[in-house]
Amino acid sequence: MITLKINGKEHTVDTDPTMPLLWVIRDIIGFTGTKYGCGKGLCGACMVLMDGNAINSCQMPVSVVQGKELITIEGETENLQLLQKSWAELNVPQCGFCQSGQLITATALLNNNPNPSETDIDNNMIRNICRCGTYPRIKSAINHSVELKNKG
Amino acid sequence: MGSIKNISRRGFIKGIGLASGGLVIASSTSLLSSFTTTDIEVLEFNPNLFVQLNSDGSLILVASRSEMGQGIRTSLTSVIADEMEANWDKVIIKQATGDTKYGNQNTDGSRSIRTLYQKMRQMGATVKSVLITAAAKSWNVPESECKAENHFILHSSGKKIAFGDLVEIAKGLEVPKKVKLKSPKDFKYIGKTLPSKDVENLSNGSAIFGLDKRLPNMKFAAIKRCPVALGAVKSFDKTEILKINGVIDVIEVPSIIRPFGSLGGVAVIATNTWAAFKGRDALKVEWDYGKNKSYNSENFMNNITENIHKTGHVEKSIGSVDDAFKKTNKAIEATYQLPHLAHTPMEVPNAVAYAKGDTCEIWAPIQAPQAARREVAKLLNTDQANVTINVTFLGGGFGRKSKPDYIVEAAAVSKAINGPVQVVWSREDDIQHSYYHTVSAQYMKGGLDKNGNVNSWLHRFALPTIGSTFKPGSNLPQPWEAKSATDLPYDIPNMQVETCKADAHVRIGWLRSVINIPHSFAINSFADELAHEAGMDALEFRLNLIGDDRIQQTKDKYKYDTAKLKNVLKTAAKNAGWGKKLPKGHAIGLAVHYSFYSHVAAAVEVSIIDGKVKVHHVHMAIDCGTTINKDTVIAQMQGSVIFGMSLAFYGKITAKDGAIEQSNFHDYQMIRMPNAPEIHVDIIKSNNKPTGVGEPGVPVIAPALVNAIFKATGKRYRSLPLSDHGLV
Numbered sequence: 001m002i003t004l005k006i007n008g009k010e011h012t013v014d015t016d017p018t019m020p021l022l023w024v025i026r027d028i029i030g031f032t033g034t035k036y037g038c039g040k041g042l043c044g045a046c047m048v049l050m051d052g053n054a055i056n057s058c059q060m061p062v063s064v065v066q067g068k069e070l071i072t073i074e075g076e077t078e079n080l081q082l083l084q085k086s087w088a089e090l091n092v093p094q095c096g097f098c099q100s101g102q103l104i105t106a107t108a109l110l111n112n113n114p115n116p117s118e119t120d121i122d123n124n125m126i127r128n129i130c131r132c133g134t135y136p137r138i139k140s141a142i143n144h145s146v147e148l149k150n151k152g
Numbered sequence: 153m154g155s156i157k158n159i160s161r162r163g164f165i166k167g168i169g170l171a172s173g174g175l176v177i178a179s180s181t182s183l184l185s186s187f188t189t190t191d192i193e194v195l196e197f198n199p200n201l202f203v204q205l206n207s208d209g210s211l212i213l214v215a216s217r218s219e220m221g222q223g224i225r226t227s228l229t230s231v232i233a234d235e236m237e238a239n240w241d242k243v244i245i246k247q248a249t250g251d252t253k254y255g256n257q258n259t260d261g262s263r264s265i266r267t268l269y270q271k272m273r274q275m276g277a278t279v280k281s282v283l284i285t286a287a288a289k290s291w292n293v294p295e296s297e298c299k300a301e302n303h304f305i306l307h308s309s310g311k312k313i314a315f316g317d318l319v320e321i322a323k324g325l326e327v328p329k330k331v332k333l334k335s336p337k338d339f340k341y342i343g344k345t346l347p348s349k350d351v352e353n354l355s356n357g358s359a360i361f362g363l364d365k366r367l368p369n370m371k372f373a374a375i376k377r378c379p380v381a382l383g384a385v386k387s388f389d390k391t392e393i394l395k396i397n398g399v400i401d402v403i404e405v406p407s408i409i410r411p412f413g414s415l416g417g418v419a420v421i422a423t424n425t426w427a428a429f430k431g432r433d434a435l436k437v438e439w440d441y442g443k444n445k446s447y448n449s450e451n452f453m454n455n456i457t458e459n460i461h462k463t464g465h466v467e468k469s470i471g472s473v474d475d476a477f478k479k480t481n482k483a484i485e486a487t488y489q490l491p492h493l494a495h496t497p498m499e500v501p502n503a504v505a506y507a508k509g510d511t512c513e514i515w516a517p518i519q520a521p522q523a524a525r526r527e528v529a530k531l532l533n534t535d536q537a538n539v540t541i542n543v544t545f546l547g548g549g550f551g552r553k554s555k556p557d558y559i560v561e562a563a564a565v566s567k568a569i570n571g572p573v574q575v576v577w578s579r580e581d582d583i584q585h586s587y588y589h590t591v592s593a594q595y596m597k598g599g600l601d602k603n604g605n606v607n608s609w610l611h612r613f614a615l616p617t618i619g620s621t622f623k624p625g626s627n628l629p630q631p632w633e634a635k636s637a638t639d640l641p642y643d644i645p646n647m648q649v650e651t652c653k654a655d656a657h658v659r660i661g662w663l664r665s666v667i668n669i670p671h672s673f674a675i676n677s678f679a680d681e682l683a684h685e686a687g688m689d690a691l692e693f694r695l696n697l698i699g700d701d702r703i704q705q706t707k708d709k710y711k712y713d714t715a716k717l718k719n720v721l722k723t724a725a726k727n728a729g730w731g732k733k734l735p736k737g738h739a740i741g742l743a744v745h746y747s748f749y750s751h752v753a754a755a756v757e758v759s760i761i762d763g764k765v766k767v768h769h770v771h772m773a774i775d776c777g778t779t780i781n782k783d784t785v786i787a788q789m790q791g792s793v794i795f796g797m798s799l800a801f802y803g804k805i806t807a808k809d810g811a812i813e814q815s816n817f818h819d820y821q822m823i824r825m826p827n828a829p830e831i832h833v834d835i836i837k838s839n840n841k842p843t844g845v846g847e848p849g850v851p852v853i854a855p856a857l858v859n860a861i862f863k864a865t866g867k868r869y870r871s872l873p874l875s876d877h878g879l880v
Contacts (some may be wrong), residue, residue, distance in 0.1 A: 016397050019426050027372065027424035032364035033357020035547070036425070037498050038579040042817040045498060073357035087355040091347060091783055094791055095221030096354030097361060097498040097547025122826040129817060131498045131548050132221045133794025135828035137787075 002062055006031070007075035017063035022046045024062045025072060033073035033100050037129070044128030045097065047104035048072050049080075054108035054127070071107075073100035079110040082149060086141040094132035102128045106142050115146060201253070202275045203232060204246075205283075209303060209316030211236075212244045216254040217264040218519050219247070219350065220497075220549035221791070222846045223784035224264050226348045228272055230341040231780060235276030235334055237300035238315070240341060245349050250521025250541030259519040260554045260662060262748035262844025265780055269842050277331040285328070286321040287313050336778070336839055345783040350545075362517035362544045365504040367572040373565050374428035374576060375405055377417035377585050378439045380447070380810030381658040382409075386438040388418050393435050398427025402435065403568050405561055411622045412520075412527050414561040415585060421569055425576050432578075445810040447657035449591060452807075453489055456614040456654045460487070460595040464612050464650030465628060468638040471646035473597075476608035480599030483608075484685050488596070488674040489871040492805035493589035494820060495663050499547020500582045505562035506572040511538040516559050517546035524556035528563045550795075551662035555587050583820055584812040587661025588805055590615040592670040596678040599646075604686030606697055608646040611637050615670065620656035627653045629667075636671040636851075641712050641746055642679075643699025658807065664795060668747040668851035673872070676743035676855030681868065690742055690859065691725050698744075710749040710843065716775045716836070717744055720753040723773035723834050728755035735759070738768065741860025743852040748844025750776040751836075754793070754852040757829075758860040765861055765879045767797065767829040772849060774833070777840035789833040789849045796853025798823045801880045802873050821875075 003012045004021075006029065013028050025031050025048070034057060037045030041056040048057045049071035071077050083106050086092075093099045102125070109116055109124040116124070121142055130138070204212040213229035225245045233243055248254045256267070280300045287305035288295040290313070297308040304312045336343070353359040378384065390402035400421045407416025420431035477483055503516035505528075512532055518524050521541040529536040546553055562575040577585075592615035599608035617633055619626040629651045637649045663669070683693035698718050704711035721744040725731075728740050737759040744753040757769040772789040779785055802821040806813045814820040858869045861879070874880050 016427075019424070023424055023426035027426070030366065031357070032360070032366070035361075035498070036363065036500070036576075038817050039429070040579070040816050040818070043498070043579075084352075084355045088347070088351045091351055091787070093221075093348075093351060093354035094223070094787055095219075095498065095546060095548045096350070096359055097545075099355055100357050103355065125825040129498065129822045129824060131496060131550070131795070131798075131822060133791035133823075133828070134787075135794060135823075135825045136790055136831055139825065139828075 002066055004062070004065065004070060005068070006070045007072060015062060018061045020058050021048065021060045021062050021065055022057040025057060031072050031074055035097055035100055037098065037101070043098070044101040044105060047101040047128070049077070049104055049108060052108065052111045054105045073103060077107065079145070080104070080107040082145045083107060083110070083141065086144040086148070090137050090141045090144060092134055092137040092141050094134055098128060098130045102130065102138055106138070109142070110145065114149065116142070202272070203279050205279065205315055205319055207316045207319040209242050209314055210244055211238050211242045211315070212246050214246050214248050214254070216248040216257050216268070218257070218259040218521065218543050218546055218549070220259065220519065220546035220553065222788060223348055223781060224259065225350060226346060227265055227780045227784060228268060230346050231269060231272040232276040234339055234341040235273045236280045237302060239303035240346065242303055243349065247543050250518070250525045250543065252522055257521050258523070258554065259549070260551060262847040265842045266749065266844060269778070269780070273333050274331065277333050278327060281328045281331045282322050282325050283315055283318050285325055286318040290318070290321055343779050343782065346781050359545050361499050361547045362502045362504065362515060363499055363547070363576065365515040365544060365574065367504060367506060370504065370572040370574055371400060371421050371423065371569065372425045372428045372576060373419045373421045373573050374425070374432035374578065375417045375419045375561060375581070376432050376435050376437055377415045377581065378441065379584065380439070380441040380445045382415070382444060383442040384416060384440045385418060386440050388435060388437040390435070393420060393431045396427060396431045396434070398423045399431040401569065402431065403565070405564055408531065408560060410527070412523055412556050412560065414557055414564060419565050419575070421565070421573065428576065429578055441810060444657040447807045447810040449492065449807040452657070453591065453593060456593040456652070457487060457489065459614045459652040459654065460593050460612050462652070464652035467631070467634040467649045467651055469648045473608045473610045473646045473648040476646035477597065477599050480607055481602045482600045482685060483597060484681060485595070485597045486678055486681055486870055488594045488670070488677060490592045490670050490673060491803070491872070492591045492658070493663055493799055493803045494583050494586045494805050495550040495552035496582060496820065496822070497546070497548025497550055497552055500577040500579060501552065501558035502574060502576045503559040503562035504572065504574045505559070505566035507532060507563055507566040510534045512563055512566070513540045513542070514559055514563065515542045515544055516562070517544050517549070517553055518556055518559060519546065519549045519554035520556055524559045527556055527560050531560055531563055532567060550664040551666070552586060555661055579817070580815045583805070583814050583816065587621060587659040589663035589669065590618070590660050594670060594674040596674055598678060598682050600682065600686050604688055606642070606644050606682055609640070609642065609644045610648050610650070611640070611674065612650040612652060613637065613670070613674070614652035614654040616654045616656035616660050618660050618662065621660050627655045633667045636668045636747060637675070639704065639712065639746065640675065641704070641714055641717055642697045657810065665747060665847040665850035668745060668847070669799070669854070672743065672745040672747070672851030673855045676745065676852065677858055677870065680741070680859040680862065691721070691730055694721060694742065694744065712746040712751065716751040717746060719836060720744060720751045720773040720775050723836065724753040724755040724771045727773070727832060727834055728757060728769065728771040730755065737864065739860050739863035741856045741858065741863055743856035743859065745848070745851045747848045747851055750774060750843040750845065750848040752848045752852055754856040756853070756856040756860045758857065758864055760861070760864055763878065765874060767827070767857065769830050769832065770853070771832045772834065773836065774849065775836035775838060776843045776845050777838050778842040779835055780842060782835065785835050785845050786833045788845045790831045792849025793831050793853055794823050794828060796850045797827070797857070800854035800857050800872055800874055801827070802875050804873050804876065
């Protein structure tokens, strides 16, 4: 039995300890906001927050994340909600499939760096692929969130 | 076109129960009234359900096309809402299932708005007209004294009644035979920026893509397919696989030789996706590799390149290129080579199927729900009425999801296991078993007179045709696959387009902007080469080449307009600062192309830093006729730039011994944020009929980029991707 703390709630699952967190979240627990994109940690669609940092959940055996504070796109944390608001305001998503991962990576960025430079944004968001090409809007929405936060 | 007389008199209003208590307006649209003769429309005449007004004022509008990021759910329904004078906040969008009663639902060819704009306007106008009649009746006043505004009918006396309160009366009324459409100056939503109805769900994880569909007791399946296209299973051993924790069964999936049939293979059924993948990866299968097993894409490129240096089949000829080349002052030649591409939508192909007896229900991300319905019915040997195709959100499509082969697989597996199943393709499956964008070789020869004018133009190309997917053995491009070469909007007295043979060894399919990718690359690159040879400014040269203002001589309802082409080119160039001083080492390249009936130009500004290309700015100009949602057009242009850059930088699928060599995003790379340029979009104002938006931005990017690199470095790159040249 493995106990996971996801979005502030405990989930106990009876599963292979080597199963990647992504599939435990999606297929066992049933939160489908976290996406499968490549299964190799290359595209960032599966990002979740682990103790505030963005990790590729497709690369993380579920046994490793026991006791960690996990937050998915369905979760609540200040920077995530702020970014989601900007995402809507700037009409960021096209197909939307990668956006869970983009938002989680951006949340981790703001958690660790409240005033990121353009280069900081690039260097963090490089982990996520958007095939629709929403990068310019993602960048604007991150900057917009920072402005909102700084305005208080 | 689009006049009221096309509205069917069979239109009717009655409560036919999308929900109780609702007024359902069902209007008929004739598919014969389709704008263009080149579309493959279903020539049927069926009643369609698009509008349901509820007595609480909520308004359900049906989107009949699939949402894959192009904003179509919002665009289509906003057109109905505008004509209806509805309050956008009251609108709820309902996704249509796959059913011919909605008319053609193929979400491809950048044609949803183009073919449905007038029809959706008529839907809205018809409802508005009925509501005015209902209000006039209830007040006992002439209809001419009533008008609709923001979800109310207003009377000249000042009294008003909410749309929802008119449902009871409206239900009993006849549909008007004539309705008047709004004047464009009165549009409230059309042409403005309207927020997407789906933006919040797409930002909080709650939008349901195909991959997110869950049914009670649903199993997950991964399929091992033959590494060589259209190979077949000889034998397999499931003993070890069944021991894997979570694996339930291992079964053969039939190979169905149809354009959208399943490739066939061996499916591992499991309680979760990971176990299915794990079992599938460990499974050993003996294959009959079939006739494509010697396919080697490098040799193939050499072969088709040889072919294009011999005379081909003449698709179009004006004047005499042979005579002109004999007399010309200066002739130049160039050969362009482009590889196969895969679509790689972020959401891999997948489908949930639940076959029960004679019936089957599907939940899938699909651009062609009616084709899916047809194929599943055929597979299960049942009536189409027994098959329900629920269209989920699509995590990208780009043409991959217009082929429902993965849905056929899911239906076959569901039938075999007698229960609900989700078939999931891994990213490796997606890259290695696609319907690839064609590989191409193109030979260009152009002659310049002593004044630097182009007097002759020969364009000869070879590429495996999409027709080969539908008619195995086809090895010459179909006429529509030559169109973007034969429709050359240049004023050249001697011009010839030839096609050469090329066999297909993988499934060939549509990819965003399709044949325009190779043609625009060759045409725009070669025009730039000619400008250089002529010693002229590339913009001025190109404007001369396009020549006087004229409309294309064609039977098509849509025609290119050289004035528009020149306008978008000048606009993009001007916005980019063409002719002005640029930062040191920077250079701008231009391209202009007419596709999907839209006129688009790009000006790409690059510099070379430590031998690597950096794209700083891309200025896009598009004339797509009437704009429905301004922000959507901007988004599609932004997306086209990134999509075009991805294929220019990295796009290359290769095959060895029949098997695709790339497997995931490490060896089939995409543009990421640090490489994304600043993108500027200029939409030309127009009241003309709306034309394509989703695709026509793509073809101009790669050639504008190589033209910019040439200007910056003096080096001409005639093949892609740039990663092959060490530039990225």
